[in-house]
Amino acid sequence: MRANRRTVMLVSGTLVLGLLTACGAPSGPGQSQGPAAANGVVPDSPSQPVTLNVLDVAGNLQLTQGMIDEFVQQNPNVISKVTYSKAGAPELVGKIKAQQGAGRVDIGLVLTGVDGLAAGVEQGLWEQLLPTFSDRLSNMNNYQDAAAKMQDLAGDYGVTVTYYPSGPLIEYLPGKVADPPRTAEELLAYAKAHPGKVEYARPANSGPGRTFLMGLPYILGDTGPKDPVSGWAKTWEYLTELNKYITTYPSGTTQTMKDLANGTADIILTTTGWDINPRVLGTVPEDAKTGTLEGFHWVTDAHYAVVPKGASADQQAAVLKLVQFMLTKEQQAKAYDDGYFYPGPAVKDVDISMAPQKSQDAIKKFGRAEYDALIADNPKETPLDAKAVVTAFDKWDREIGGAKVQK
Incomplete structure (x- = not known):
């Protein structure tokens, strides 16, 4: 049930740090594809299609899995397959550190709230995406003002993918x-x-x-x-x-x-x-x-895409293309979902009329006319x-x- 998924503990990074670092969760199956990126050198496209392992600790896949699946369908030369896993925020740092310590970073993309983002920044777990890859993430220029402020909280390590007031x-x-x-x-x-x-x-x-x-x-x-x-x-x-x-x-x-x-x-x-x-x-x-x-x-609140250090150059190249795609207006419209993170889109000018019919029907019946004015x-x-x-x-x-x- 979706509502239950929102009981994931949303606390900022420093608070959960002791718990997180104590959770040495084992790494998942598989191995990193291609060499780790050196000195920020990441190709424009993967040398071969990658299997992308996505870890969600914020319930974000409810909003974005449709975006990711469509990207894979349209770009089989970039991502051949996606595997999804979910965990509570307290498991995040331990899971990533275990893989980094073993030299086998299989998770190429983490979807997190401000809690996991901050915890990982403090532990030095995330790749610095900005400003190095700003040209590949140009759709970030289309953020709503409030979403742009939430992006400021991420610094250079995360990319805002969904937002709500x-x-x-x-x-x-x-x-x-x-x-x-x-x-x-x-x-x-x-x-x-x-x-x-x-x-x-x-x-x-x-x-x-x-x-x-x-x-x-x-x-x-x-x-x-x-x-x-x-x-x-x-x-x-x-x-x-x-x-x-x-x-x-x-x-x-x-x-x-x-x-x-x-x-x-x-x-x-x-x-x-x-x-x-x-x-x-x-x-x-x-x-x-x-x-x-x-x-x-x-x-306000937001969800972020982050990339663990140690992800291969091919994984990083694929994630950059994926996130750019997720920040198009057409894909952001899917973030309306069933009101879970209402409204949901982080970029400007994404109207409910652009959302899937299922989302339009849910918001029409259960939304609040007064919310637009309040926002x-x-x-x-x-x-x-x-x-x-x-x-x-x-x-x-x-x-x-x-x-x-x-x-």
Whole structure:
């Protein structure tokens, strides 16, 4: 079920580093094709068609596998075959380091969120793609402004392939909540009047939980929204007070969706994708509604393509051609999917009318007419950097809700 795949732990690189480096997962079958690229010398095309092994630790294949498969179909002289594997973010660094240590890097492409990207950068695991190959990745020039800012977070090591504004949003069933909160103060008052009925998942394990944590400083007018140590006085005070009326914090987002559906929770924190996709899947009732809180800013998110060091020159040549193809408007339209990362495209001028009919039907039925205006009319902020988000997660675990997290 797609919604369940989103419970992959999305935490920034430094936080998971100890866990990741401890996971020495064995390498997969097969061997690198062709010699490793030396001094950045990568041919324009592979010397022979490659078998490309793709590892997804972000649920990104839901959005991009169709793009990859079409490239392979159209370019058998570049990629003869693709194998797909999936893993949790905590396994990523251990898996890549094991292959690099053995001198057999079989994974040619990793699809990751900001968590795995940052962890790999800190460990020196990724090839530096930019600016060396900027001419081969010219479609990056077509990014939406907010996606371009997410690309800035990747530095020179990753390429943004999908993007969404994320949240934070509140979600509720209108039959249970006739007058939903419109401010942070009203949300707190609702929680106080209905103990246990406002819910969000542990931020270190949940995209919506993390987005709520990073979005509150804007909503509350804190002095330093990017500084959880010195700039979040109002945020930590608010979360401390809200914690008094929260019974438990699910360890992943999917449980919050189930709790909303079964009546355990009246109001949960969500994002555009977590609103649309669970309703497509039937996890959440179709009539669920969403809203924003006064002072709302979007906290954006993205998925990235990265190449492990040690990938052969032929693999790298193939990946560069593939990613350039994935960033065409025609292929980006597939990122609408079933609303999983809504909207999904990272490049400009990709309308829903360009998407596959299945995506058009899902968005027509389960999308929100108000989202277009919300996306256009509200500020979009990049997430905290790796160091800051680690600090925020640690403080939340120690001082806010760690003792109440469901095991």
